[in-house]
Amino acid sequence: MLEMSFRNPPESTKPWTYWYWIDDNISKEGITKDLEAMAEVGIGEAFIGNVTDTRLNFVNPGEQERKMVNRGLVPVLSDAWWECVEHAVREAERLGIKVGMFNCPGWSQSGGPWVEPGQAMRYLVSTELRVSGPCKLRERLETPAEHFQQVAIQAFPVPVNDSDRLCEHTPRVRCAELPDVNLLFDGDPNTMVRFDHYPLTFEIELDEPYTVRSLVIRPASKQIAPDDPYTFSSSSLYGPMRMSAKVRVEAKVNGKWRAVASRDIDRANRSRQ
Numbered sequence: 168m169l170e171m172s173f174r175n176p177p178e179s180t181k182p183w184t185y186w187y188w189i190d191d192n193i194s195k196e197g198i199t200k201d202l203e204a205m206a207e208v209g210i211g212e213a214f215i216g217n218v219t220d221t222r223l224n225f226v227n228p229g230e231q232e233r234k235m236v237n238r239g240l241v242p243v244l245s246d247a248w249w250e251c252v253e254h255a256v257r258e259a260e261r262l263g264i265k266v267g268m269f270n271c272p273g274w275s276q277s278g279g280p281w282v283e284p285g286q287a288m289r290y291l292v293s294t295e296l297r298v299s300g301p302c303k304l305r306e307r308l309e310t311p312a313e314h315f316q317q318v319a320i321q322a323f324p325v326p327v328n329d330s331d332r333l334c335e336h337t338p339r340v341r342c343a344e345l346p347d348v349n350l351l352f353d354g355d356p357n358t359m360v361r362f363d364h365y366p367l368t369f370e371i372e373l374d375e376p377y378t379v380r381s382l383v384i385r386p387a388s389k390q391i392a393p394d395d396p397y398t399f400s401s402s403s404l405y406g407p408m409r410m411s412a413k414v415r416v417e418a419k420v421n422g423k424w425r426a427v428a429s430r431d432i433d434r435a436n437r438s439r440q
Contacts, residue, residue, distance in 0.1 A: 217243045339371070
């Protein structure tokens with residue numbers, strides 16, 4: 168029985184796939200060809216997702232080129248689009264394939280200008296106010312972002328010298344490959360540095376001993392170079408620039424470098440940020 172199931176798998180075991188309809192570029196003829204190709208390789212279910220240009224097309228192996236996909240002639244939710252959806256369902260039934268649609272904000276039908284700010288996805292932001300106590304405080308807190316909804320206020324004592332920052336101690340920063348490396352330690356989140364290759368070594372020297380409690384690596388909030396196919400501007404689909412890095416921190420003790428900490432940073436995986 169087990170051997171027969173392997174030789175002739177039941178319909179419930181067939182794989183499924185996302186079926187992206189990109190930038191209104193669909194036709195009944197193309198839908199039929201797609202579904203026939205799926206049936207030929209044994210795909211049992213397809214989820215239609217209406218998406219826009221990915222802005223990153225792979226042209227040849229090892230080669231990448233930024234290229235906008237031209238807008239098609241069948242707008243989402245138009246009469247012609249609904250005809251294509253009905254055609255897809257009929258053709259899928261003919262070929263023994265199940266068809267569905269997936270909705271998720273920003274990627275498919277549930278995202279769009281009809282979604283008001285109060286209905287959109289939320290994320291946590293924060294502002295900080297430092298006060299010296301004990302005292303009674305009456306002050307309007309800064310609004311951290313537009314369409315802000317207050318979640319919580321926290322008050323807690325901070326360690327001594329908690330507000331002290333490395334950039335306030337005139338650090339001497341050296342990196343042979345980056346002439347503008349000092350922008351990384353100027354305390355201004357609006358300045359940026361682009362890394363063209365890896366690995367890179369940054370050497371930071373101070374005149375006096377300094378206790379470092381944390382190291383913050385802040386990804387650029389907008390695209391640094393207009394011809395960079397690996398990054399996207401903050402106004403694009405993907406928001407701030409994507410980034411991953413392996414970071415190793417060392418301290419010079421008695422003339423020798425000693426490892427202090429290491430961390431993998433992957434903005435695509437929030438559990439590793």
